[in-house]
Amino acid sequence: xxxxxxxxxxxxPVISTPTQNSSxxxxxxxxxxxxxxxxxxxxxxxxxxITGINIENxxxxxxxxxxxxxxTVIGIADEAxxxxxxxxxxxxxxxxxxxxxxxxxxYQLTEIVIPKNVTAIKNGAFxxxxxxxxxxxxxxxxxxxxxxxxTYYQRDVxxxxxxx
Numbered sequence: 004x005x006x007x008x009x010x011x012x013x014x015x016p017v018i019s020t021p022t023q024n025s026s027x028x029x030x031x032x033x034x035x036x037x038x039x040x041x042x043x044x045x046x047x048x049x050x051x052x053i054t055g056i057n058i059e060n061x062x063x064x065x066x067x068x069x070x071x072x073x074x075t076v077i078g079i080a081d082e083a084x085x086x087x088x089x090x091x092x093x094x095x096x097x098x099x100x101x102x103x104x105x106x107x108x109x110y111q112l113t114e115i116v117i118p119k120n121v122t123a124i125k126n127g128a129f130x131x132x133x134x135x136x137x138x139x140x141x142x143x144x145x146x147x148x149x150x151x152x153x154t155y156y157q158r159d160v161x162x163x164x165x166x167x
Contacts, residue, residue: 052078063090069097079105094118101128124151136160143167
């Protein structure tokens with residue numbers, strides 16, 4: 004609704020009849036803005052891979068779903084979470100690989116569960132994760148590349164790897 008107001012010479016407002024303006028009419032059927040996506044992605048053969056964080060979560064706790072944008076999440080790209088403030092991340096069961104240095108320098112990351120479908124953890128995937136104390140590997144057929152979990156950097160805690 005639009006109200007037309009005119010000021011006369013005596014500075015008294017004169018209010019005229021309200022008119023309706025179609026641009027100001029609200030409707031419950033209007034489409035809402037889509038929520039911003041938490042993760043950046045890239046299309047790859049067989050689905051998509053996570054390439055990074057779009058919206059930082061102040062808690063540092065993330066959960067990657069098995070499906071994003073209608074496609075299956077199959078990978079974590081090289082350097083996807085490098086230097087991010089990740090404390091805990093839940094990886095989807097659909098995940099097949101973890102790229103080079105994908106979690107490098109995630110200083111707050113304390114533990115991670117590698118899903119059973121992961122067949123490769125690439126070079127330096129968890130390099131310099133100083134608080135990483137527990138890694139659970141559910142996969143029975145996995146290739147762990149050189150220095151995927153290096154311990155030659157100064158660590159704040161002991162690292163224990165649990166494997167099937």
